[in-house]
Amino acid sequence: MKSELYEVWGDTVDGRHLIYAIAIGAIVSLGAFFIAKHLLVGWVASAQMARAYAMLIGIVGCLAGGAISAALFKPKRHVMEHQADPAWRAQVLLELQNEFGDLGKLSDLPPATIAELREMDLYELFADYERAQLAKVDSPEPPALNVESAVSIKGGRS
């Protein structure tokens, strides 16, 4: 069976659900607008204000249509609660190196940032990296950082 999932305007939708959602949105919003306009023209003194209020109610109708669609159609997203795997962090450092070149030295950092790194358990990661860099200068071995099964975590350059 062919997949009915499409990427539209930045996220995934189901084709059939999209058609229904658009129909619901159109009917509810326009319905609210026309009914409001019909009723208000009699009630409100100025025709201009009646039209402005009708638009306001039409926009409330848009939101109501969206709410109905949200209740009927579940998001096509898979959301995982997930802490970045510590094993990947070394990989991230490699990607940072590819992106920016030299990563800099911990000794350049103000004390507040050092404290912040310690609090996040990131201090050792950067310290290990620096030690590996120093070792590399001493012996022309490839860096000890190369993690196997390098899962690419994209830096998301856009």
Next chain:
Amino acid sequence: MMAPLLDQLLIALGMGILGAVIFAGIGLISGSDETTTLAPLTLLVVLLGVPAPGILTFFLAGAVAKHMTHAVPTALLGIPGDTMATPLMREANFLRNLGVPHIALRKMISGAVIAALIAVPMAVLFAVMLSPFGDMIKRAAPWVFLAAAIAIAWFSKGRLAAVLTLIPFVMVIIGLQTMTGQYGVKLSVSYFLGIAIGPLIAALFSLLAPAERDKMRRQDVRTFSLSPDVKSWGGFFPNPLKVLDRKQSMWTAVTAVISSATFVFSPVAMTVIMGEMVGSRVKHVYHRLTTVITARNGVTESTYIAEALIPLIAFGLPLSPVAAGPAAPLFNAPPRFSVDAATGQVNNLHSLLSTWEFLGYGMLAVVIAILIAYPFTMNYAHRAASYVSRKISHEAVIATFVGLILVIGIWEGGLLGLLVIITVGLLGGFLSRFLGFNIGVQFMGYYTAVLTVPAIVAMLGA
């Protein structure tokens, strides 16, 4: 004397709270573009007859709140919260992959607080410095708009292509105006909305074409990894200056001042450039990531505030990408607000509020937005991101916007209004996708058609 002032203050306060609450919510929805959301709702507020201070606080508090909560999807889900969040993605993703997305989030919104507080007085100051030239610029308005349109087109992604595309685009708008004019229908909001929502209209049409549909087909749903909740600060309202270190506060302040002055440039471009400037001055990579993301999110606030306030205070003409786009209803919202290029007559917030009022109500709006969006984002970011990504389907978001197109189009010009939105949106959406003729350039194209072309015709006729 005191009673009317108190009334005005209360209205300004109420509208500011309303704007901040609505747009703090909208900011959580990824991809909710500023222009598509700020422009129509601000227009509504103008047309409902809300007094001038209320309009200003609604818009500013909304923009400031949105650029704080847009940090939630950007940092926690790895998807840009809106257009202004796209330049933050690289740093946000690196910090997420390092396992510290909450740091990215806290730094971003703390930068936003500092920059927003600095930007209002700076924008007023620059506007006062520019206002002696106001009359000159008003008289030359048609030509200033033409020059601005060409400049903004040149600095867009399309470069020369965008500059040349201005000509056919302006022709189409003049053609549509002439056509609807024959039926006695004069439209403006429909053009704004068509341009702002163009990418959605283009995407929906693409979905109907078999070849394009196959390209858009996906086998699986997208996977988002939501980072777990880490709260590592006490109290409900953390001090932004403690979240940031000295250097980060300093760079945020510096970039906020610079980006407040450069109000004619694209806000996205300023965000990128300011980030590069800061990044090249910070050595260690972790410090660089956090400092750049702080300064960049600060710039998303300061450019928006300055680009709306400076042209509004100094000229009353929408002479910046933000003023021409999301802030357009503050300048031009017929029948209430209007800009007449031929006579230089301006009737909008520029003529309704004094410079001191702009400063006072501007600061009020920023403070309201901070009091609402900052503690909300600090304390509930994780729950909000989880709710939005699990409960609000993209179909529902699209349905809401389709409803908006229908209601606004039919409200302004009946069937003709709707047809104009679809025509302009489809054309603009594809021009933006294929030629880099972006939304800001399209807005300037619209102003060229409305303001410059009549002046050219008059000149040639004389």
